[in-house]
Amino acid sequence: MGNTASSGPKITPQDKAILQLKLQRDKLHKVSVKIQTVIDRETEIAKQCVKQNNRRKALLALRKKKYQQNLLSTVEKQAETLEELINTIEFKLIEKDFVYGLEQGNQVLKQLNKEMSIEKVDKILDDSEEGIRYQEELSNRLGELMSKSLEDEVDLELEELEKQERAKEAPQKDVAAQLPEVVNKPLPDIKMEQPEEREEEQPAPLPA
Amino acid sequence: MSFKFPSIYDFPPFFTKQVHSQTLETQKSHWIQLILDYCRFNKIWILSLNGESGDSTLDHVDPEDEDDDDDYAEVTKQSLFTNNKIDRSLKSDFIMEIYNEMISKEKAEWVNPKNHKHGIIVYWHTLEEWANIIFEWIDITGQSNTVLTLYELRKGDLAKTQEFYGMNPTVLIKVLNVLVKTDRAQIMKDDNGKIAGVKFSDK
Amino acid sequence: MSRKGLASFDRNADQQTKFQDLGQAMLRQREEQLRTQLQVFQNALVNFKQEHKKEMMKNPHLRAQFSQICESFGVDPLYMTAEDDLDPEERNNRLAIRIYEICQATRDLYGGIISVDEVIQLVTSTIQDGWQFKMNHHDVHVAVESLKVLGNELELVKIGSKMYIKSVLQEFNADQSQILTAADNIGYVTVSILRDNFHWKTARCKSNLDDLLSIGLLWIDDQADERCYWSTTWINKSH
Numbered sequence: 001m002g003n004t005a006s007s008g009p010k011i012t013p014q015d016k017a018i019l020q021l022k023l024q025r026d027k028l029h030k031v032s033v034k035i036q037t038v039i040d041r042e043t044e045i046a047k048q049c050v051k052q053n054n055r056r057k058a059l060l061a062l063r064k065k066k067y068q069q070n071l072l073s074t075v076e077k078q079a080e081t082l083e084e085l086i087n088t089i090e091f092k093l094i095e096k097d098f099v100y101g102l103e104q105g106n107q108v109l110k111q112l113n114k115e116m117s118i119e120k121v122d123k124i125l126d127d128s129e130e131g132i133r134y135q136e137e138l139s140n141r142l143g144e145l146m147s148k149s150l151e152d153e154v155d156l157e158l159e160e161l162e163k164q165e166r167a168k169e170a171p172q173k174d175v176a177a178q179l180p181e182v183v184n185k186p187l188p189d190i191k192m193e194q195p196e197e198r199e200e201e202q203p204a205p206l207p208a
Numbered sequence: 209m210s211f212k213f214p215s216i217y218d219f220p221p222f223f224t225k226q227v228h229s230q231t232l233e234t235q236k237s238h239w240i241q242l243i244l245d246y247c248r249f250n251k252i253w254i255l256s257l258n259g260e261s262g263d264s265t266l267d268h269v270d271p272e273d274e275d276d277d278d279d280y281a282e283v284t285k286q287s288l289f290t291n292n293k294i295d296r297s298l299k300s301d302f303i304m305e306i307y308n309e310m311i312s313k314e315k316a317e318w319v320n321p322k323n324h325k326h327g328i329i330v331y332w333h334t335l336e337e338w339a340n341i342i343f344e345w346i347d348i349t350g351q352s353n354t355v356l357t358l359y360e361l362r363k364g365d366l367a368k369t370q371e372f373y374g375m376n377p378t379v380l381i382k383v384l385n386v387l388v389k390t391d392r393a394q395i396m397k398d399d400n401g402k403i404a405g406v407k408f409s410d411k
Numbered sequence: 412m413s414r415k416g417l418a419s420f421d422r423n424a425d426q427q428t429k430f431q432d433l434g435q436a437m438l439r440q441r442e443e444q445l446r447t448q449l450q451v452f453q454n455a456l457v458n459f460k461q462e463h464k465k466e467m468m469k470n471p472h473l474r475a476q477f478s479q480i481c482e483s484f485g486v487d488p489l490y491m492t493a494e495d496d497l498d499p500e501e502r503n504n505r506l507a508i509r510i511y512e513i514c515q516a517t518r519d520l521y522g523g524i525i526s527v528d529e530v531i532q533l534v535t536s537t538i539q540d541g542w543q544f545k546m547n548h549h550d551v552h553v554a555v556e557s558l559k560v561l562g563n564e565l566e567l568v569k570i571g572s573k574m575y576i577k578s579v580l581q582e583f584n585a586d587q588s589q590i591l592t593a594a595d596n597i598g599y600v601t602v603s604i605l606r607d608n609f610h611w612k613t614a615r616c617k618s619n620l621d622d623l624l625s626i627g628l629l630w631i632d633d634q635a636d637e638r639c640y641w642s643t644t645w646i647n648k649s650h
Contacts, residue, residue, distance in 0.1 A: 008387075008388055008391045008392065008393055008394040008407075008409050009353060009393070009394050009407045009408065009409040009410075010394070011394055011396060011407060015355045015396065015407055016396065018354075018355045019355050019357065019396050019398075019404065019405040020398075022355065022356070022357045022360065022405065023357055023359075023398060023404055023405070026357050026359040026360065029359075029363075030359075090354065
């Protein structure tokens with residue numbers, strides 16, 4: 001069969017089989033065109049004969065026509081069967097490609113999985129676990145935070161309160177400041193923050 | 209709707225080879241344009257030596273090609289080179305001269321270069337243009353990479369509205385060869401070694 | 412207050428007609444609106460043309476676009492004909508160019524001669540760059556006259572009773588004019604026609620005919636009893 005050396009599309013054995021089927025179908029199609037021509041002609045003859053009052057001849061023509069019509073439907077059915085077969089094969093080929101594609105995909109997947117062995121992954125996961133935990137914590141913290149504007153409002157309020165308190169209860173504040181100093185001498189830094197936190201929590205119920 | 213001839217077709221001297229050289233050039237170029245327009249309109253791929261559609265006589269060129277004898281039953285046997293209205297016709301030697309000029313301008317080609325009696329293939333599109341037209345169509349209709357018979361291309365239901373519908377098999381094979389040479393298609397032969405099918409590549 | 416029984420049907424029918432009336436009124440209103448809108452748009456187009464006359468005359472692209480818009484809005488693009496907008500000199504120049512182009516385009520086929528009637532027909536039947544000219548014989552005269560500045564390429568000649576534009580440099584002698592006149596009448600002449608009618612010697616007929624053949628003004632037809640010399644002016648005649 002004709003495969004010239006060229007880099008056009010490759011002709012597979014399936015292609016050849018399909019070609020055979022299609023050629024067969026074409027032949028049937030041509031036959032049906034021919035039969036149709038005969039049918040048309042016989043019809044014309046029958047009409048003529050009726051016009052000329054030649055009943056016998058008209059009947060003969062009609063009988064021939066009937067026969068050809070039967071033939072035609074047979075041929076057409078055959079052509080249809082072939083066409084279906086061709087369609088099925090062509091679709092099967094696509095399915096085959098599809099399955100082949102799946103196979104390929106699977107292999108690639110396997111390969112990738114091999115490269116990503118559980119131990120490797122575990123180790124990487126272990127390494128990253130801490131990081132993840134830290135990240136999570138950070139996110140949680142951040143999530144708890146209020147929106148910037150709310151925060152600003154709160155800050156303002158806090159300042160206000162602080163001012164008031166400084167003005168009203170200056171001595172009290174001194175005492176409060178002195179208190180932690182007495183209790184926690186070794187960690188003054190943290191202790192400095194704590195009172196602020198407490199004061200932050202206190203005003204919260206006020207607006208509510 | 210029938211072909212509308214240009215007004216010069218009814219001008220009697222149009223059918224006599226002019227003696228004055230410049231007039232002759234004008235005359236020939238008008239004839240060539242007329243032939244191309246006429247063949248394009250009537251889908252005549254092969255024009256016989258007397259200006260009739262030569263598509264049906266092609267069977268004699270290729271006796272194996274009996275499959276195709278039903279294709280051209282309806283072709284008119286009116287010669288382009290005879291105008292009955294004014295009772296004028298072109299002389300055959302002048303027709304040959306016009307044909308030769310068409311061939312030199314790549315608007316036509318002898319069906320058989322060794323035997324001119326089969327007439328010319330008329331190219332209102334060049335082979336390259338036809339190749340592009342068919343390849344484009346295959347691409348946009350999603351028929352790349354499937355096997356098509358020549359008959360399917362020429363006479364298939366899908367191709368019915370296309371300009372190449374009904375293309376003469378000889379011409380089609382020439383077009384396909386252009387596509388093969390440019391790696392856009394692969395020709396398939398049947399058991400008798402006759403070109404029967406084609407597979408087009410993706411774009 | 413809700414009506415009951417048959418009365419409610421009356422009410423329904425009542426409503427029905429009212430709705431219909433309303434619907435029709437609305438349709439009418441819409442139609443009116445559209446009509447006015449279209450009118451406004453058409454006026455705008457006309458105004459635009461008035462205002463931008465000069466630019467449009469200079470810019471063929473703008474002109475073509477404008478006439479396209481005009482067409483799609485049902486405004487007669489003939490508003491744009493040269494008659495209204497061009498000053499006479501400009502108009503004449505454009506005509507002259509069109510005529511020159513036509514003579515060039517038909518020169519090979521007609522041998523460089525074309526009847527004024529055909530020129531007018533060709534000019535007036537085509538729209539080019541958004542211009543469509545109306546013209547008469549006088550316009551052709553003026554235009555051809557103005558082309559003389561460019562050299563004597565085009566010339567009006569009278570052959571028989573008809574005017575032609577001749578774009579060949581050759582001059583016809585009296586004999587040749589006579590031949591062309593005769594050929595234009597019935598399409599062709601033959602040596603014997605010339606001999607019989609003009610009482611010329613055969614040689615005189617032949618040499619004049621050959622001269623006219625050699626400048627492409629006559630075409631031969633050898634498929635009659637005697638060689639016919641056809642006038643190129645008949646190529647377009649049968650249609």
